[in-house]
Amino acid sequence: xxxxxxxxxxxxxxxxxxxxxxxxxxxxxxxxxxxxxxxxxxxxxxxxxxxxxxxxxxxxxxxxxxxxxxxxxxxxxxxxxxxxxxxxxxxxxxxxxxxxxxxxxxxxxxxxxxxxxxxxxxxxxxxxxxxxxxxxxxxxxxxxxxxxxxxxxxxxxxxxxxxxxxxxxxxxxxxxxxxxxxxxxxxxxxxxxxxxxxxxxxxxxxxxxxxxxxxxxxxxxxxxxxxxxxxxxxxxxxxxxxxxxxxxxxxxxxxxxxxxx
Numbered sequence: 001x002x003x004x005x006x007x008x009x010x011x012x013x014x015x016x017x018x019x020x021x022x023x024x025x026x027x028x029x030x031x032x033x034x035x036x037x038x039x040x041x042x043x044x045x046x047x048x049x050x051x052x053x054x055x056x057x058x059x060x061x062x063x064x065x066x067x068x069x070x071x072x073x074x075x076x077x078x079x080x081x082x083x084x085x086x087x088x089x090x091x092x093x094x095x096x097x098x099x100x101x102x103x104x105x106x107x108x109x110x111x112x113x114x115x116x117x118x119x120x121x122x123x124x125x126x127x128x129x130x131x132x133x134x135x136x137x138x139x140x141x142x143x144x145x146x147x148x149x150x151x152x153x154x155x156x157x158x159x160x161x162x163x164x165x166x167x168x169x170x171x172x173x174x175x176x177x178x179x180x181x182x183x184x185x186x187x188x189x190x191x192x193x194x195x196x197x198x199x200x201x202x203x204x205x206x207x208x209x210x211x212x213x214x215x216x217x218x219x220x221x222x223x224x225x226x227x228x229x230x231x232x233x234x235x236x237x238x239x240x241x242x243x244x245x246x247x248x249x250x251x252x253x254x255x256x257x258x259x260x261x
Contacts, residue, residue, distance in 0.1 A: 004033035005055075006041065011048040012199045013041045014192070020056025025064035026115050031089050038096055048203025048210070050100070051195045052123055053107040059132070060116025063090070065141070069253045072246055084237040090115060091147050091229045097122035098218045098226065101211040103202040107195035108132045109188050114145050121151035124214065125202075127195040128173040129188040135170040142248030142258070144239035146232030154225045156181060 005016040015037045017024040024030070041047055054060060063086070071082045097104055097119075106112075106119070106126035114136050120126050128134075136152070138145030145165065152161035160179075163169055176182040186194045202210065219226065239245055243261040251258035 001033040001036055003027075003030040004037045006037050008044065008047060009196075010200070011046060011203045012051060012196055013044060013047045013049075014051045014053055014196070015041065017052075017054040017060060020054075022064065022066075023058040023061035023111070024054045024056065024116070025061045025066075026090065026119075027064040027067050028086060028089065030064075031086075031093055035089075035093050035096060038093075038100060042100065042102070047102065048205075048207065049103045049105065049199035051105050051107055051192065051199050052119065053192055053195065054109070056110075058110030059106075059108045059112040060119055061111060062114030062116045062137070065249050065252045068240065068249050072240075072249060076241070080237060080241060083240040084233060087147075087233040087236040090118075091233045094118055094122045094147055094151065095226060095229050098222065098229075099215075101207075101214065103199065103210060103214065105183070105195045105199045105202070107191045108134075108182075109191045111135070114138055114148055118145070118148040118151050121148070121155045124217075125183045125198055127184045127186065127191055127198060128176060128182045129191040130173050130185055131188055132173045132191075133170045134164075134176065135168065136165050137168050139166060140168045140248070140258075141252060142239075142242060142244030142246070142260070144236050146236045147229055150225055150228040150232060154222055 003019050005018050007014045041050055071079050104123040106123040108120055108126055109129040109132055112120050112134050117134050117136055136145050136148050149165050173185045177185045183198055184194050247258050
């Protein structure tokens with residue numbers, strides 16, 4: 001694995017996103033590495049819970065739009081195929097996390113944006129540093145964050161999801177804490193420690209009970225969510241073919257404001 005590190009301490013595995021130079025933007029390699037990491041941890045019998053963390057100043061800045069810019073230069077049918085593959089791999093990772101039999105606790109420091117926020121929401125619990133923020137800016141890039149929208153509606157409710165998805169509003173750690181959405185808010189230096197504490201607490205329960213309870217939460221209660229995730233890859237890929245998406249991606253790469261068609 002090139003962009004992910006895995007550490008095991010006692011009964012908790014820590015999976016670390018390790019592309020700090022790009023704020024852990026999700027490129028195809030990082031998504032593949034995360035899928036491999038969770039598959040490996042699944043097989044590790046001594047691991048009862050997982051912490052999902054990140055190197056650098058931010059948790060995850062979302063999909064890697066530099067990769068999207070490169071794809072946009074390809075002929076239409078080739079670009080569509082690659083966009084569909086990227087979104088399909090991402091939604092498969094999110095479903096893998098939701099169906100993962102062991103509790104996953106996200107340790108969120110800095111920004112979690114768009115697809116990065118979807119990683120947080122695919123975890124069972126999340127801890128935030130006092131400087132952490134959650135947001136989704138897909139619409140402002142001319143894109144459709146279908147997986148993020150589905151997960152946000154499931155975890156936060158439709159009203160909060162609409163406000164954040166449509167207006168690019170950020171949610172601070174203090175706001176998330178006031179609404180009871182995050183498990184704990186701590187100093188930046190303590191975010192992994194707090195997440196690890198929650199993971200250890202979860203991991204002390206009998207494995208069979210944990211797995212069955214998580215299945216009820218994410219597969220029974222969240223049955224509609226899993227159905228949505230299986231469908232959003234095509235919608236998100238199709239959105240990438242529009243003139244608005246092309247301009248939004250180019251504006252980001254060129255460091256300027258978008259001039260919408």
